[in-house]
Amino acid sequence: MVVRIAQCTIDVEDLDVMVAFWSAALGYEVLQGDDGSAKLWPSGQLSGAAPTVWLQGSGTAKRGKNRLHLDLVADADPQTEVRRLVGLGARPVDVGQTGSEGFTVLADPEGNEFCVLHSEPTR
Numbered sequence: 001m002v003v004r005i006a007q008c009t010i011d012v013e014d015l016d017v018m019v020a021f022w023s024a025a026l027g028y029e030v031l032q033g034d035d036g037s038a039k040l041w042p043s044g045q046l047s048g049a050a051p052t053v054w055l056q057g058s059g060t061a062k063r064g065k066n067r068l069h070l071d072l073v074a075d076a077d078p079q080t081e082v083r084r085l086v087g088l089g090a091r092p093v094d095v096g097q098t099g100s101e102g103f104t105v106l107a108d109p110e111g112n113e114f115c116v117l118h119s120e121p122t123r
Contacts (some may be wrong), residue, residue, distance in 0.1 A: 005051050008070065010112060011058035017109050018055050021089050025072075025108075028053065062111045065095060070114040071103070071121070078118045082106065085116065 012018040019038045023030045028040035036057030042050045074081035082104050086092070090106040093113055097105055103115040 007052045007054055009054040009056055011060075011062075012055050013058060013061050013110055015055060015057050017089070021109050022053055022055065024088050025085055025090075026053070066113045069112070071117055072114060073117045073120055078104065078116055082116050090114075 010018070010022075015032070015036060015038060019030055019032060019040070022028065023040055026040065027043060029043050030038055030040055032038040036059075038055045040053040040055065042052075072081075085106055089109040093105050093107045093111075095105050095113060102118045104118070105113060105115055107113050
């Protein structure tokens with residue numbers, strides 16, 4: 001028996017800002033609750049083929065570097081995607097990379113680090 005990743009949960013301080021960023025970044029649909037949370041899921045997908053995202057209102061700011069982060073892969077040119085994400089509110093961050101990595105490190109509007117891979121992951 002094995003498990004699979006079904007959902008990624010992100011604690012957020014400003015739900016509206018984070019819903020706007022992550023739904024636009026991923027192209028996901030949104031169901032925002034009245035409990036300070038929102039669920040984002042891939043448009044048109046009802047199965048568990050891709051993980052959903054749960055934005056959970058925490059009321060507190062992020063502290064420190066993430067110990068777990070998302071690695072995203074672009075459908076098109078990765079640098080074009082990086083520019084699009086920056087336009088949505090992401091910003092480049094330095095977590096110690098040398099510049100020769102196969103990814104670009106960004107942070108969402110609340111500082112949660114994530115990577116845009118320059119190519120599909122390989123074995």
